[in-house]
Amino acid sequence: MTELNLLYTDVEDDLRRTVRDLLEDRLGPSAVTAMYDGDRTIVEPLWRALAQNLGLAGLLIPEAEGGFGASAREAATVCEELGRAAAPVPFLTSAVVATIAVTGSGHQVVAELAAGVTTAALAVPFATAPYGPVPRLAATEGTVTGSVSSVAGALEADVLLIPVDEADGLAIYAVPVSEAIVAAVPSLDMSRQLADIVLDAAPGSRVRGDAAASVRAALLAGAAMLASEQVGVASWCLAGTVDYLRERRQFGRPVGSFQALKHRLADLYVSVESGTATARYAAAALAADDSDAEVATAIAASYCSNLAVTAAEEALQLHGGIGMTWEHPVHLYLKRAKAAQLALGHPGEHRGRLADLVDLPYEATDAGKSR
Amino acid sequence: MNTQTDVADKLSEKVTTFLAEHDPVTTDRVEFLRARFDAGLAWVHFPIGRGGLGLAPDLQQQVDARFAEAGAPDNHPRINVIGLGMAAPTLMAYGTEDQLDTFLRPLWTGEQVWCQLFSEPGAGSDLAAVATRAVRDGEQWVVDGQKVWTSSAQNAQLAILLARTDPDVPKHAGLTYFICDMTDPGIEVRPLRQITGESEFNEVFLTGVRIPDSQRLGAVGEGWKVANATLNNERVAIGGGPVPRESGMVGVVAKSWRANPARRRPDLHGRLMELWVESEAARLTGQRLRQKLAVGQPGPEGAAMKLSFARLAQRLSGLELELLGEEGLRYDDWTLRRPLEVDFLGRGPGYRYLRAKGNSIEGGTSEILLNIVAERVLGLPPEHRVDRDVPFRELAK
Numbered sequence: 001m002t003e004l005n006l007l008y009t010d011v012e013d014d015l016r017r018t019v020r021d022l023l024e025d026r027l028g029p030s031a032v033t034a035m036y037d038g039d040r041t042i043v044e045p046l047w048r049a050l051a052q053n054l055g056l057a058g059l060l061i062p063e064a065e066g067g068f069g070a071s072a073r074e075a076a077t078v079c080e081e082l083g084r085a086a087a088p089v090p091f092l093t094s095a096v097v098a099t100i101a102v103t104g105s106g107h108q109v110v111a112e113l114a115a116g117v118t119t120a121a122l123a124v125p126f127a128t129a130p131y132g133p134v135p136r137l138a139a140t141e142g143t144v145t146g147s148v149s150s151v152a153g154a155l156e157a158d159v160l161l162i163p164v165d166e167a168d169g170l171a172i173y174a175v176p177v178s179e180a181i182v183a184a185v186p187s188l189d190m191s192r193q194l195a196d197i198v199l200d201a202a203p204g205s206r207v208r209g210d211a212a213a214s215v216r217a218a219l220l221a222g223a224a225m226l227a228s229e230q231v232g233v234a235s236w237c238l239a240g241t242v243d244y245l246r247e248r249r250q251f252g253r254p255v256g257s258f259q260a261l262k263h264r265l266a267d268l269y270v271s272v273e274s275g276t277a278t279a280r281y282a283a284a285a286l287a288a289d290d291s292d293a294e295v296a297t298a299i300a301a302s303y304c305s306n307l308a309v310t311a312a313e314e315a316l317q318l319h320g321g322i323g324m325t326w327e328h329p330v331h332l333y334l335k336r337a338k339a340a341q342l343a344l345g346h347p348g349e350h351r352g353r354l355a356d357l358v359d360l361p362y363e364a365t366d367a368g369k370s371r
Numbered sequence: 372m373n374t375q376t377d378v379a380d381k382l383s384e385k386v387t388t389f390l391a392e393h394d395p396v397t398t399d400r401v402e403f404l405r406a407r408f409d410a411g412l413a414w415v416h417f418p419i420g421r422g423g424l425g426l427a428p429d430l431q432q433q434v435d436a437r438f439a440e441a442g443a444p445d446n447h448p449r450i451n452v453i454g455l456g457m458a459a460p461t462l463m464a465y466g467t468e469d470q471l472d473t474f475l476r477p478l479w480t481g482e483q484v485w486c487q488l489f490s491e492p493g494a495g496s497d498l499a500a501v502a503t504r505a506v507r508d509g510e511q512w513v514v515d516g517q518k519v520w521t522s523s524a525q526n527a528q529l530a531i532l533l534a535r536t537d538p539d540v541p542k543h544a545g546l547t548y549f550i551c552d553m554t555d556p557g558i559e560v561r562p563l564r565q566i567t568g569e570s571e572f573n574e575v576f577l578t579g580v581r582i583p584d585s586q587r588l589g590a591v592g593e594g595w596k597v598a599n600a601t602l603n604n605e606r607v608a609i610g611g612g613p614v615p616r617e618s619g620m621v622g623v624v625a626k627s628w629r630a631n632p633a634r635r636r637p638d639l640h641g642r643l644m645e646l647w648v649e650s651e652a653a654r655l656t657g658q659r660l661r662q663k664l665a666v667g668q669p670g671p672e673g674a675a676m677k678l679s680f681a682r683l684a685q686r687l688s689g690l691e692l693e694l695l696g697e698e699g700l701r702y703d704d705w706t707l708r709r710p711l712e713v714d715f716l717g718r719g720p721g722y723r724y725l726r727a728k729g730n731s732i733e734g735g736t737s738e739i740l741l742n743i744v745a746e747r748v749l750g751l752p753p754e755h756r757v758d759r760d761v762p763f764r765e766l767a768k
Contacts, residue, residue, distance in 0.1 A: 005662065006655065006658060007659065238749075242751065246750070246751060246752060254752045256751040256752050257752035257754060259742070262742070262751045263738070265751065266740075266742075267678075267741065269745075269749055270744065273656055273672065273675055274649075274653060274655070274656045274679065276659070277652060277655035277656040277658070277659045299648055299652070299655075303652050351641075351648060354647070354648070358647070359629065360628055360629070360643060360644065360647065362640040363632060
């Protein structure tokens with residue numbers, strides 16, 4: 001077996017540069033901060049530029065279905081940049097999770113997603129892990145009824161993809177947001193604000209039946225891509241803190257020359273390098289449809305979820321008082337990181353799945369229980 | 372035409388011819404190794420005439436595999452780690468033609484084992500504080516001092532030695548690098564017993580040791596620069612091919628978990644899975660680093676790898692004892708032994724736990740490695756130093 005490439009290809013580097021240039025041009029931290037006060041005006045034009053002008057909406061959709069036919073490697077590179085900028089766009093929720101849930105269904109929503117004219121969200125709580133049962137709604141005669149809470153990407157969506165319980169398993173229905181009550185909820189991370197959804201006999205169009213595998217694949221890819229986003233968050237925190245500690249002077253010298261601080265950043269660097277390796281491996285394994293893809297995803301999701309939180313917490317502490325202010329962007333990354341840690345499966349859920357996959361199960365034996 | 376394949380094919384032909392002319396089974400071991408060196412098949416990336424063919428270093432694996440396949444004797448590389456990994460590249464970088472003629476071949480064949488006389492009781496992390504004196508006496512140098520943590524000193528014929536030749540200049544400027552004969556009557560080697568019970572290392576006392584000036588490596592006062600060439604090679608040794616999942620300590624612990632269902636507890640399982648994931652992260656980081664090096668993007672990330680390795684080895688070996696319960700209370704053997712190499716997996720779990728404590732000290736403490744990462748990788752300002760411009764003689768010791 002040939003070893004998977006864990007580096008960035010030239011194509012991926014070019015894509016990264018394009019996305020980074022656009023984000024640097026269009027998105028300042030103050031626009032993200034403003035979202036915490038309810039100003040979401042940045043979202044729509046920024047997402048249109050990324051989705052339509054750069055064509056990122058159709059990145060993962062096969063060319064035959066109108067997309068770019070790129071792989072998880074390229075999508076992961078995009079996610080890194082979005083994490084690095086704490087970008088408030090629904091790439092992960094629409095172009096990764098929702099897209100994978102419906103790809104290959106033949107439904108018209110796929111072509112609309114590919115063109116970037118429709119944005120979709122899979123209506124499951126953002127905390128849903130790829131391994132457990134998915135909460136389902138009920139459908140009768142083409143209408144869907146029920147509620148789902150804490151859905152990411154719903155506020156930006158035109159179409160909600162609803163997991164529905166059918167006699168012979170799970171189906172996905174597409175419901176236009178105009179037919180649903182989508183209530184924004186104050187969220188820990190307002191750069192990916194959640195919404196509660198209520199459907200009352202909402203007319204929907206059946207996208208596919210026998211959808212359990214599609215939903216699972218969508219959530220799994222979501223977890224893997226989120227790991228790359230978390231690497232981006234952590235990289236920003238590391239780089240920004242290094243820059244700050246080189247400039248900031250106390251006791252007559254740059255505080256970055258103090259071992260107590262530089263060792264913490266060196267530790268963080270080691271972790272960011274490790275996280276990058278795990279996220280790259282997950283992306284490469286998914287792209288190659290490798291048999292190790294699920295293990296790779298669980299490793300990356302478990303490692304990078306905690307990495308991003310550690311990086312943001314360290315960044316805040318090492319910035320001192322300025323890190324605690326509304327004005328400095330470090331809090332945007334802390335909120336993004338902590339929310340992302342709970343998203344698409346907690347690290348403990350990923351490690352639990354991993355334990356089964358690599359034959360390290362925890363089975364409480366009688367001897368164990370008695371202690 | 373693919374020139375890379377072409378080179379590999381020609382090299383393979385060369386090995387075939389060599390093996391036809393030197394029967395690996397009937398030829399005397401040392402004669403065989405000397406002939407292999409002379410044929411340029413010892414380390415193919417070395418120059419022609421110096422045991423190599425001036426080829427890319429990654430071609431060596433293919434050559435070694437061919438010789439192993441043919442049942443040829445090897446040069447016991449694990450017994451001469453310092454010689455092969457550190458002395459040889461330093462010789463290539465700074466040695467005179469005469470020095471290369473004299474030392475390279477017996478070094479590679481293992482006829483001469485090397486050790487390293489660098490660290491001292493007063494010069495550990497601060498290696499440039501070496502106090503062992505070398506005083507010129509005509510065409511010779513007379514050396515007096517004490518070295519420590521010297522592995523293989525009891526078997527070595529030669530040593531690379533860092534000594535102070537001028538105490539009246541700042542510490543980095545007054546050092547000189549020598550090749551020292553370990554059979555000199557002024558050398559006394561005393562085993563240093565470790566917490567494991569065995570003795571991998573030695574103290575070496577040098578009293579009136581005489582070294583001819585022809586065995587000086589680099590200029591007088593240039594010792595720090597030459598020593599850095601040696602130490603860089605120490606950290607570059609990340610190793611060859613892909614490492615399979617669950618290699619090393621994590622594999623030992625995973626095996627123990629699978630074999631002992633009765634001792635499973637939720638807290639231990641939590642720690643096991645956390646360390647398993649971290650071990651995979653470290654393994655993949657190493658894989659990524661190897662891929663970078665192969666396309667020529669080298670960096671000082673080797674220091675980061677060593678940090679991860681030390682931490683994991685220590686935490687995993689501690690967990691292994693806890694997984695074992697009662698069995699973890701026993702120890703395999705406290706007898707004073709002098710092993711030629713560290714046999715991590717061949718010994719018991721108690722040994723592994725104790726020996727792993729050295730992983731964050733040997734070859735650069737984790738604290739020094741963190742300084743290296745912070746300063747050379749992240750570009751943070753250097754430590755505040757009080758000894759940089761002060762003559763060595765005037766430093767507080």
